[in-house]
Amino acid sequence: MELKQKAQAGSFESSDILVMVEPVEKGAGRLIELKSIVMQQFGEDLLKQIHANLDKFAIADVRLIINDKGALPPTVSARLETALKRAAQLQTGTLN
């Protein structure tokens, strides 16, 4: 998947996750800034899940700024997928 623009999905509400995606130069790698209120308990799981999703969409280079307020795994994947698709202009945001 080719990322073309900045995009975001999700919210900063309890049990949700806010995902911001920014395209970066090729070869820059996956620059992930993850904040979570459940970092101690699920930080490693979250990172694993984020990488699995990036693998799934074949994204090697991206900047992700993620702020998690305790979202469940399906929410994490859904928000991430939506943000990536918006960044790839495959899907428009609800505010467009």
Added chain:
Amino acid sequence: MKNKVNIDIPEELAGVGKLEPFEGSFTKLKKGWMEEKTVPPPNKAKMPHSNKMCESLREAIIKSNPKDGMTVSFHHHLRGGDNLICESIKILAELGIKDITLAASSLTTAHDPILPYFKDGTITQIYASGIRGELGRAIAEGVLPKPFVIHSHGGRVRSVHTGKIKIDLAILAASASDIEGNATGAHGKSAFGSMGYAAIDSWYAKQVIVVTDNIVDYPCVPQSITQNYIDYVVKVDSIGDPSKIAGGTTRITKAPMDLQIARLAAEVIERSGELKEGFSFQVGAGGASLAVAKYIRKIMKKRAIKGSFLLGGVTSYGVDMLNEGLFSSIFDVQSFDAAVSSSLMENPYHIEIPAGLYANPFNCGCMTNKLDIVVLGALEIDTNFNVNVITGSEGYVRGASGGHSDTASGATLTVVVCPSFRGRIPIVKKKVHTIVTPGESIDVLVTERGICVNPQRPELKANLEAAGIKVKDIEALANEVEGITGLAKPIETTDRIVGIVEYRDGTVIDVIRQVKE
């Protein structure tokens, strides 16, 4: 050595002494008399017509002859509005007093400002039923040199009677007092209701100071605290923030999940067979727990059932039920909102009780032993029904033992209400971080995702199933929750024990280890 809930308890712990492992809720009590000695309360004397009034709190504290290593006690009826603990500790620190044991009935986020005194050696140990906020975080990280002790409300009274807590100075806030120290929390601009937890301090402390922002003509009525125990009386401008002490009425939650859990819990209570004419009842003041009262009120009206007494922490919602004639009396050890104070003043069947009558296990019958139904919350509950109400998901102290284990052991039907998980944090799980109330005291767990009956209560399960209520195995529920949230990484701790959790009878039910920073 392992205690009855399978926790390793050291035989001795520096700063606390010999530890007795928890052996079951009634193992120590069932023989009817206790080996522990009651310490004598102090004998004191005053000359006739002498003056107890002091110009300032500082003057009163100096008169009490404070010393290094002393124990200072407080009550927490002012809740989040309390300013007296911080003010008093500041004065003691300015006087250069070190190595203080702070024995407050509970500590809240209002007490965050005393954290510096944990770090400079002013305060070295805490006895409390609950600790929250910055203090709860710091003590879990091991800021205090001596282990803190978490006790229940009933257990605190036992600890004072038996001399585990030896109070040198009690500083008691009152919203009204006369110049002799007859005092109450029932009226005045800072009215906070019952003074139930303070009574024992006034009886046993070597020195007692009453602090009020409202000196009234002699005598102050009602006499929650009586003059024969009081050394000094201080008038201050303010005992705290009246908007937080006496802030309005407690409202029933509007959160849909809490209401759903409460509705289910009320149904369980109705079908349990315990909701009958003359039953006694206690609910917590938080979320789903208080909301259960709303549905019980409806059921009582519909079925024309009249209860006997309401107990415990009292909210205006309980007062409404008393005024509607649904219960014949309220026994009030602690009032949760301002509206309660006027009822306490005016209604003779709204009765203020000291904490010993409320829940002390070492007497001939505390009120919690007479409870039929109690509804309690939980931070965590395990598949053996053991409940944690003291440490949060990161291992910090952020709750209170309160009357949890007291009421759970006494009530015929103990219902725990909580969501099965909060955010992504599992609540129903295989192992809780800290056990406060043993599973043997819990009869039924009600969550939004299932109702679980303790296998000790097969007849309760049969009653519920006969009424068409689905009952779920607690192991299955814990597995289901883990499937949704994922398996949380355990809290990392060192081997150092920073605190212990006493069961109400003084045995140790769990220890709290230092959280790795």
